[in-house]
Amino acid sequence: MIPFNKPPYTGNEEKYVIEAMRSSKISGDGGFGLRCQAWFEQTLDCKRALLTPSCTHALEMAAILINVEPGDEVIMPSYTFVSTANAFALRGAKIVFIDIRPETMNMDERLIEAAITSKTKAIVPVHYAGVACEMDTIMDIAKKYSLFVIEDAAQAIVSTYKSRPLGTIGHLAAYSFHETKNVTSGGEGGLLIVNDEQFVARAEILREKGTNRNQFFRGMVDKYSWVDIGSSYLPSELQAAYLWGQIESIDELINSRLHIWELYHELLLELKMKKKIDLPTIPNECIHNAHMFYIKVPNLDVRTKLIKHLAADGVMGIFHYVPLHSAPAGMCFSRFNGEDTFTTRESERLIRLPLWYGLGSQQVKLIAGSILRFFS
Numbered sequence: 349m350i351p352f353n354k355p356p357y358t359g360n361e362e363k364y365v366i367e368a369m370r371s372s373k374i375s376g377d378g379g380f381g382l383r384c385q386a387w388f389e390q391t392l393d394c395k396r397a398l399l400t401p402s403c404t405h406a407l408e409m410a411a412i413l414i415n416v417e418p419g420d421e422v423i424m425p426s427y428t429f430v431s432t433a434n435a436f437a438l439r440g441a442k443i444v445f446i447d448i449r450p451e452t453m454n455m456d457e458r459l460i461e462a463a464i465t466s467k468t469k470a471i472v473p474v475h476y477a478g479v480a481c482e483m484d485t486i487m488d489i490a491k492k493y494s495l496f497v498i499e500d501a502a503q504a505i506v507s508t509y510k511s512r513p514l515g516t517i518g519h520l521a522a523y524s525f526h527e528t529k530n531v532t533s534g535g536e537g538g539l540l541i542v543n544d545e546q547f548v549a550r551a552e553i554l555r556e557k558g559t560n561r562n563q564f565f566r567g568m569v570d571k572y573s574w575v576d577i578g579s580s581y582l583p584s585e586l587q588a589a590y591l592w593g594q595i596e597s598i599d600e601l602i603n604s605r606l607h608i609w610e611l612y613h614e615l616l617l618e619l620k621m622k623k624k625i626d627l628p629t630i631p632n633e634c635i636h637n638a639h640m641f642y643i644k645v646p647n648l649d650v651r652t653k654l655i656k657h658l659a660a661d662g663v664m665g666i667f668h669y670v671p672l673h674s675a676p677a678g679m680c681f682s683r684f685n686g687e688d689t690f691t692t693r694e695s696e697r698l699i700r701l702p703l704w705y706g707l708g709s710q711q712v713k714l715i716a717g718s719i720l721r722f723f724s
C-alpha cells in the first residue's frame with residue numbers, strides 16, 4: 349500500500365536529537381530551540397517567532413493575545429481544521445463562517461464585509477494547501493474596520509503571496525510542524541509568528557505560564573514572577589532538535605515535494621482537459637510549497653468509488669475536511685453567514701493523493717495511472 353503520508357526525515361534529525369538528549373537542557377528554549385527561532389526570525393523578518401507544542405497552541409495564544417472575549421465574533425472559512433475554530437471558541441467567541449472560492453478552497457474575501465458586525469474582532473484566513481488567500485483585500489478590510497488578522501498558515505511554510513512569506517502578513521500567524529506537514533518537529537509542534545510589535549512581550553509571558561521568566565533570563569528584570577495569565581506553551585528541546593535537522597534540509601524537502609506535485613499535475617492534466625476532473629489552481633501572485641496535491645471529481649459518489657478503486661490498486665487516497673458548520677460542535681459555536689454555495693459541494697468532490705518526502709516518480713506514475721484507468 350502506498351501510504352497517504354510518511355513523516356519527513358532527512359538524516360540529521362537523529363544526530364541532533366541525541367545531541368539534545370546529552371546536553372543538560374532538554375526543556376524548552378535550549379540551544380536548538382533558540383537556533384530554530386532565530387532562523388525563523390531572520391528568514392521571515394518578523395518581530396518574534398516562538399516555537400509552540402503545536403499549531404493549535406499557537407492559534408490559542410493568538411486568540412488570547414488579541415483579547416478575544418465571550419460574545420466576540422471571528423470570521424473564517426468553514427472548510428478548515430477544527431483548531432482554527434476551537435482556538436477562538438475556547439475564549440467564548442462566536443465563529444462566523446463564510447464560503448470559499450472553489451478554485452483555491454480558500455475563504456472568499458469578497459464575502460468578508462457582509463459578515464462583519466459590531467462584535468467582529470478578527471479575520472482568520474487559512475492558506476489551504478499552502479496557497480495564499482487574497483491577503484491584500486483581507487488586510488484592507490481589516491484596516492477599514494479595525495480588525496485583527498490571524499493567519500492560519502499551518503500548511504504554508506515557505507509559500508509566498510506577492511513575494512511575501514505567508515505568516516508575515518497578518519498581525520499574528522501560526523505554522524504547524526505536525527508529522528503530516530512539510531516540515532515536522534518530531535511529530536507535533538508549531539510556531540507563533542508575531543508581526544505586530546505590541547504583542548511581543550505578552551506573547552513571551554503567555555508562553556512561560558504567565559511569568560516574566562524570559563525577561564528575567566535576559567537580565568531585563570531582577571525577579572521572576574507571575575505577571576499575567578498564561579500556560580505551558582513551550583515545546584521540548586528534543587522537538588526543536590528534530591526541527592533543526594529539517595530546517596537545515598528545508599530546500600531539499602520542499603523541492604522534492606514540488607517535483608512530485610508537478611509530476612502529478614503533468615500526468616493528470618489530460619483528465620482536466622477532458623473535463624473529468626479539476627486540478628488545484630495557483631493564482632499568479634502565489635508561490636506554493638506543494639503541501640498537498642488534490643483532485644476534484646464530479647461528486648461524492650464518484651469520489652467514494654475512486655477511493656475504493658485506488659485502494660484496490662494499493663493507493664491510499666483520502667478526503668479532507670468535513671465543513672465545520674455541519675459538525676455537532678459547529679452548530680453550537682458558529683453560524684454560517686450567507687449561502688453555502690461551494691463549501692459543502694467542493695469539499696465532497698475533493699480527494700488528496702499521497703505526497704511525501706521520498707515518494708518516488710514511479711509511485712506517482714502508478715497512482716496517476718490508476719486514476720486515468722478509473723476514468724477511461
Ligand SMILES: *Cc1c(COP(=O)(O)O)cnc(C)c1O
Pocket residue numbers: 401402403404405428429431432474500502503523524525526536537538
Ligand atoms: C494541521 C493544521 C492545524 C493544526 O496543527 P497542529 O500542529 O496539529 O495543532 C491547524 N490548521 C490547519 C489549517 C492545519 O492544516
